[in-house]
Amino acid sequence: MSIVHKYKESFIGIGAGVFTAFVYYNTGYIENRGLTGRFYSATIPQWICYAMWALSLILIITDIRKVRRREDSGSREGTKTNINWLAFILTFIVISVYILIMRPVGFCPSSSAFLFALTCILSEPKERNYILFAIISVIVSVAIYYIFRYGLNLMLPRGIMPF
Structure with missing residues (x-):
């Protein structure tokens, strides 16, 4: 089994994290429309990016744990997924x-x-x-x-x- 197939969800998490970094960078170009104080037009999109990074990290960690558990038990279950x-x-x-x-x-x-x-x-x-x-x-x-x-x-x- 290839490493890409083995750690498929980890690679998805890495891709989501990289995409989120791109989105976060582009939030700097959002025009502020009269909001003052602590909240600006880019505040909510940046918060969403923080949440997406956290979710990407959680996905990577859980996938690595799942693969290690599967290797420790010698099981091949969960390696084949049916895609609709x-x-x-x-x-x-x-x-x-x-x-x-x-x-x-x-x-x-x-x-x-x-x-x-x-x-x-x-x-x-x-x-x-x-x-x-x-x-x-x-x-x-x-x-x-x-x-x-x-x-x-x-x-x-x-x-x-x-x-």
Whole structure:
């Protein structure tokens, strides 16, 4: 078994950490829109980067422990994973469509549709509750819009929405 396959999740954690470093660097270019004191327009994105670094580190540590436990026990269980390729491809398509429609349609409707579609794709067919998924998608999208627009004074694409 190759080292890349053996420590797959560790490499994912390293990649996420490097990507987060790139995002953190770019938070320096976020324009401050009138916020003063301890909070600026880049504050929340930087906090999210700190959380992402912590999660990446946790992923790396847990993967290394898991591989060591597997080697100590001599077990080969957990080395083969089944990938749901249909869900993977549909997720990629949904993300691509979301990116394309966000500006013309607006953040709230496109994010609601994105969250609803992604929740339906990633949930088990037996456990799907479409009404609950729709309600949560709309509430989360509107809450995020208001937090960014009025709490952080950052513009998100308004699109067809009047507010």
